[in-house]
Amino acid sequence: MPSDLPIDIETRDGATIVRPSGEVDLARSPTLRTTLGEVIGDGVSRLVLDLSQVDYMDSSGVATLVEALQQCRTRQATLVLSGLQDRVRSVFEIAKLDAVFTIRPDLDAALGD
Amino acid sequence: MPSDLPIDIETRDGATIVRPSGEVDLARSPTLRTTLGEVIGDGVSRLVLDLSQVDYMDSSGVATLVEALQQCRTRQATLVLSGLQDRVRSVFEIAKLDAVFTIRPDLDAALGD
Amino acid sequence: MSEQHDPPPTIRLELLSRPDLLAPVRAMIVSLAERFGFDDIESGHLALAVDEALANVIRHGYESRPDGRIWLTIRLLDDPAPTFRIEIEDEGRQIDPSQINPRDLDEIRPGGLGVHIMREVTDACDFETRSPRGMRLVLEKMPRRRPPHDHRDADETSSSPNRT
Amino acid sequence: MSEQHDPPPTIRLELLSRPDLLAPVRAMIVSLAERFGFDDIESGHLALAVDEALANVIRHGYESRPDGRIWLTIRLLDDPAPTFRIEIEDEGRQIDPSQINPRDLDEIRPGGLGVHIMREVTDACDFETRSPRGMRLVLEKMPRRRPPHDHRDADETSSSPNRT
Ligand SMILES: Nc1ncnc2c1ncn2[C@@H]1O[C@H](COP(=O)(O)OP(=O)(O)O)[C@@H](O)[C@H]1O
Ligand SMILES: Nc1ncnc2c1ncn2[C@@H]1O[C@H](COP(=O)(O)OP(=O)(O)O)[C@@H](O)[C@H]1O
8 A cells, every 4th residue: 555645845945845745644654754854864954844735643743743843953953834734733732832843824934934 | 413415595597506515325315305306396497406516426316316307307397417526427427327417517507508 | 255365354344224324434435445546536436336335235135224234344455456355244135146237227217226336336246145144245446547438348357357 | 331331333343453544544533523513623633533542552552563453433322412432442462541641741752642632632531451452442522612722621521521
C-alpha cells in the first residue's frame, strides 16, 4: 500500500517552504519527519511549514512538528506554521502547543514576518 | 439516527425544481421517493431534478428516478435531470439509463429546453 | 471456496442489517481502496458494489428487518495480481445462486439493477448458499484502468476470475 | 465492565495492527458519527480519539508489529442519553491502567500526547487489562455542543461517566 504523503518544497523570500498534503497520521508522519530532518539538516535559517493542504493530524504528526521545532531551536533557525485548518488547529490547542509554535493564518503572513 | 436527505424545492420559469443534497442510498431514497411522489401528484407539468448536490447514488436512488419518470409519463409531464456528478452519471451509464432519461449538464440548460 | 491458502483478513466487520450503516461502510471501503492504489473511480465502484450487495442482503435476505447480522471480510491479496477480495455473509433467506441473474435492461422499470451493477464494476461476483442459513457473496476487484463498458470483452477477461 | 445489559454492537471490527488501516477506520467513524447526530467537530474528535487509541495499541501493545489483532466494538446507546460507546481490545503487551496517565504538558517534548488528547475529546476513557493478554479501552462520547476546553469543569461533569 502506498503510504506516501505528498510534500512540496519551495524556496521564496529567503525562506524554505514545506507543504505536505493529506492526512498526517501514524502511517504518514514518518515521511514528514524524514523530509523535515533533511531540510533542517541542510542548514535552513527560516522554515515555513504550510499546513493548508493538511486535512487531518494526530499526535504522531504533532510530535513530528515538536521535534522539528527543537531541531530548529538548536540550530538557531526559525520555524513558522501557516494555514492550519480548524481541525488541525484544534489538536494543537488540545495539546496546549498553540502558544509554543509561531502560527500564522496564511503563507503571506508567515513570509512577511 | 437522522436519515434525512435535505431537499430544496423551487419554482422557476414554469418548472418545478427539486434539489436533493447528499448521498441517495437505501437509507435515504425513501425520502426522495416521497417528495417526488408529492410534487408529481400536485400536477406539475415540468419537473427538473437538479442532482448537482448529490455525491452518491446507488440502484435504490436510480429506481426512485425510474419510478418518477414513469409517473411523469403517465401524467404527460416532462422530467429532466441536470447537474449529474461524474460518479452519479456513471451509475446511469452502467444501468443503461443514460439514454432513457433527458439529461442536461446544468440547471440553465435544463430550464432552457 | 476454501480459505486454507488465504492470508488473514485485513479487516473483518460484523454489522446489523440497518440501511443507515451503508454510508459508514462505503466511507471505509473508499479510504481503504485509495490507500491500496485504486483511483477515485475504481474506489467508488468498489464501494458501490459493496453497497448494492449489502442492500440486497438487507432487503431480500432479511426482508428489511434491522436486527440481522452481516459479516464483511476484506482481504488485500497480492497473488497473482494485487486484488481486493470482499466476502459478504448473512444468516438470512437463501436463494439458489443460479436464480440470481441481472434482468434485461431494455425493459424500463424500477428495481432489478443491483446485481447488474455489482457484476459490471467488479472482476468477480460469486454467490453461494451458506450452511445452514444465509448466503455468501465473494466480490473481487483489481486496481487497473480499463475503458468503461468494454472491460468484460477485452483480452484481460481470460485472466479474470469472473464467472458470470 | 459487564456487557449483560448492553444492546448488540452496531458494528464490530477486527483489524490488523497496521498504521495504514487508521485512515479507513477514521472515515467509517466520522460517517457513522455524523449520521448519529454529531456535528463536524464532534465527529472529528471521536475519530481522533479512536485513531490515538489504535496508534497506541499498534506502538505499545504490539511494538509496531503489523500482524497483531485489534477489535473495535461500536455501540450506539440511547439510555440515559444518546451515547457512542467504542471498545478497543487487543492481545498485546499489558500495562497497569493506573500507569497510563497524561504527562505534564508544560514540558515541551515530542510524544506523550495521545492519552491526553483521548481524554480531552471524549466523555469517558477507561483502560483495563484483559485476561489472559492485552488491554481493553472503553471510549464514550455524547453528541452535544460544549465550549472548548472547559467541558470538563462545567455543570454537566456530574452526569458524565468520565473517571479521569
Ligand atoms: N442477498 C440476497 N439474498 C436473497 N436474494 C437475493 C440476494 N441478492 C439478490 N437476491 C435476488 O436477486 C434478485 C435480483 O437482485 P437485484 O438485481 O439487486 O434487483 P432487486 O433487488 O431490485 O430485485 C432479487 O430480486 C432477489 O430475488
Ligand atoms: N494500548 C496500550 N498498551 C500498552 N501501553 C499503553 C497503551 N496505550 C498507552 N500506553 C502507555 O501509556 C503511555 C502514554 O501514552 P501516550 O499519551 O499516547 O504517549 P506516547 O504513546 O507518545 O508515549 C505510553 O507511553 C505507554 O506506556
